[in-house]
Amino acid sequence: MSGDRKDDHVRLAAAQQTAGPRRNGFDDVAFVHHALDGIDADRVSLDTDVAGSRWRLPFYINAMTGGSDMTGAVNRDLAIAARETGVAIASGSVSIALGDPSVAPTFRVLRDENPDGYVMANLGIERSADDARRAVDLLDADALQVHVNAVQETVMPEGSRSFSSWPASLEAIVSAVDVPVIVKEVGFGLSARTLRRLADMGVANADVSGNGGTDFVRVENERRPHRDYAYLEGWGQSAVACLLEAPEGAPDLLASGGVRSPLDIARALALGARAVGVSGSFLSVVLEGGAEALRDRIADWTTHLTSLLALLGAEDLAALRTTDVVVGGPTAQFCAVRGVDVSTLAQRTLGRSSNVR
Template sequence: MSSQRKDQHVDLAAAQQADRPPRNDFDDIHFVHHALAGIDRAGVSLATDVADAGWIAPLYINGMTGGSARTGEINRALAVAARETGVAIASGSMSIALREPDTIPSFRVLRDENPDGFVMANLSADADPDDARRAVDLLGADALQLHVNSVQETVMPEGSRGFSAWPAAIEAIVRAVDVPVVVKEVGFGLSRPTLALLADLGVRLADVSGSGGTDFARIENSRRAVADYAFMAGWGQSAACCLLDAATPADGVRMPVLLASGGVRTPLDVMRALALGARAVGVSGVFLQAVLRGGEDALIGLIRAWLEQLAQLHALLGASAPAALTTTDLLLRGDVREFCALRGIDAAAYSARSAQTRKYR
């Protein structure tokens, strides 16, 4: 049944990509165009530092799947694409591999096909430290993602109904493993207080993984005998709103280094997330669709095109590196602006961050 559920998730996620809404909160983020701000493409480096390692670009293939023969083939294609393009990659949840050893190859292929790449293992936040160490060892992982998915579990027919032990479990795992831990949502967002709590638990990296992409509440509702949780569709905050929320902590409150995912459709969405403070941006749905349509070659071509487009967009905006995007001018509109108003965030300040604006306005 667990392997069957993994295959169901792939099909339902792919179906959502086919009929996904035409817009999300990233569309409320606009760069102010300064026509003389550009630099040469040759002067741009996409390199960034994440999880104690240098990445060639602020882009990674986020956790998707594993646990069946079919998903093992998908993971093989994802791993080959990561190897050929140099981007980091994360596995899907490996809980099934710890329970059912015959599914291990469907995850291990991520390392077998990508021996020198940056690979992240993935487990639920309620795992115990021994399981966390096993998952890291199985992949020779460079980091461990711990996913928090209380919304998904609530709607999932066979899901967990107890979440109070998760903070203590996360803290124990952070202390137990020898690799960086990334705590990520699965598409419902990490709020400012949640991020502050994670920092207090010792977590140094967090993927805000907001709404606007694959909706696991919809997926799990589709698996119910009676689809009686349809009202949960759209729950949570977008990645854009989470990044804005995290940028305004109370005095003395620490925050983890932020990654972003959820609803990333284009290189422009990657740029928007970076400009809002993400160190790197993960993509799942669009990359999964590429693999399902054309296999590893299609995904390799897509990622290479995205990397070149990211570099060109950096040059257009006058940003020699991803970190420089945090000083670009942004106009926050629509639902995102309303979120800022309700959360006490100064949206207008984002429109006047650059040297061009400060000097000549």
């Protein structure tokens, strides 16, 4: 049953969090410390523009779940935390609810508990334009995430193996809905080639959603009787790599995949993301402590992120994108072979009219 599959996804995704933070692409990004560049924290603004709207915070609760009693309870806690902190929130894929209206309340709770918040519906790229409109209507959504998940489908026991129709399907969805569309990978990254194709199709916003977080190869492989796709674990590019190779003219970018801390958020924002999505790190908190625990975690991360920008001398996100960062490790190697010069990132403050010595 589809509801059982949704419960399996939550259980298996949460299990990946129990081992603690893993090294990922964010660890290849370091800020250059300038000891006299700090400013007062009360001068920092975290506001950001996403898909034509102004968000108070540059991170959000990314797509997770829905479709069963258990996942509906999780969504209720997520929605309450979003309401009480002002963060944007995305639903899990509502496809199941379009076929089975009895589970629609497990998604609708995101809007019912958060009537004035910024809510994104989520739907698979293979769905019809009519389904996209229904998904938006179900949540009175402010935007529609369209997820791209060919790797997951390949490993999923009941997954699709037919992907050639996806570009045309996406173009139909973009034309059909009257809210912004955000194309989102599910943890394998959006390459420069893909971002160019999305821009050519009229997609204005994309979440690069790289590897290093919840690995849906591992999730789906655990559901296979012989667990025979383990060799695909770790497939794809990190969010950091995707941000660094994003071409001129790409859609406005969001980033997610393996975000473990406010520092990871700052790293992604400094590399050009307009906002940063968090799933696994927040899922483990809400499963352990409910809405109150997640509310407190989001409040702490907001305070920490503000402090990090103050430490870096950045009054806002535009200034953060001019801070000096050094890219090393496997990400630097990836960029070298892909023809991306990351050396200039380490000297961005040389253009500032400040007291740099």
